[in-house]
Amino acid sequence: MVQHYGDTDTLTEPPTDSATQRYEAARAAAHRAMTSVTVIPDRPPVQPPADPELPVYRGFKFGAAFFGWLITVSMTVLLTAVIAGVGVGAAYILEYTRADAERRPGTAAITAAAILVLMLCLAIYTGGYVAGRLARFDGLRQGFGVWMMALLVTVLAAGAGAALNTQYDLVGRVNRPNVSLSNDALTTGGMITAAALLILPLLAALLGGRTGQRYHDKIDSMLD
Template sequence: MVQQYGDTATATQPVTATMQVPDDADATTTQRYEEARAAAHRAMSNVTIIPDRPSAALQAEPEAELLSYRGFKFGAAFFGWLIAIAMSVVLTLAVSAAALGTAEVLDYTRADAEAQPGAAGITAATVGVLVLILAFYTGGYVAGRLARFDGGRNGFGVWMFAFLFSVLAAGAGALVNNQYDLLDEVSRPDVSLSTDTITTAGIIAAVTLVVLTLLFSIVGGKAGKRYHDKIDRLLD
């Protein structure tokens, strides 16, 4: 293409324009990038991640109002003891009825029991211990449900009530016997066992009964508290 300016003809060649970015622009861009990166780092360092279920070490201390409901509760232990007594009576009646029915079916008489006093005594003691530990487990469970907290301690309270009332009843019985000598008037069957054997068996049965009823009272109290623990986990 030829353009004329006056008398002069000039051939125009295509020109390729190249934009040069000054060094100052590169420095500014790099500086802004570093500033943005530093700001993002500061923002991330201030973020606190809260777990869904914090561990026991991170949980806050219980409030004072909540602590006031913990510990031994007289009412819970007392009513648990009443339930234990009621259950022992009901279970004893049920076992007695079952034993009478079994004796009728098997034609088991008193003479048969006197012929084998050891087996009869062991069977009676075992059944009696099972009845009482089941009754005390039930009483401890009721105490744990009523107390809401510290089920094991309130289950122990059930056992303590039973122990204290047993001591009081034994003391009152001894006092009445000293006054009226009632034991001599009781007709006791003749058992072909020595006095030492009967005494030793009685001590073993008593210790076993005390230990097992204490253990099952505490276990029952913990089982009663577990009901409330399930509800608390659902509400969290």
């Protein structure tokens, strides 16, 4: 015996047009709700991370130049002590006395000037290198800043010394050796030494700052 529970044709009837439209409308609304982005007008836009290549990170940095100048002063004191010790030891071994220096004043003066220029160049090169490493960018400007600070401090110290000398005659109390050189020779030698002390340390400071920056340039080139 076969039992019929209903008409099976009613189970396969497609939905009416109104039901289809409601289904598509609900589906479209759900899709719009999922893909829509709510914009908050009072909220500021998110800024991207700062780029280290931006101009704000470049230029002269006073802090880097200042610490580079401190290193320059420290190196000057250290090198002065080392050169003085080596000079005393060499004079003792070679039995070089003050009388020998007075007999050949030109050689002694040229040697002293060359050692002084070399010492200052090495000291300010180290200071420029430190400034370039600290600032990362624009090493030439950092080295120039170290040189400028050293020059300003030297000028101020020379001015203070000249003011004190006018009152207390400090230079006249110094036991200077009798140099058998003409005034023209002393003037020419002094001008050449002054020019060397002005130009060569500047070049050394620029080179030191550029060398300090090169350390960061190598790292940036490996990361790119």
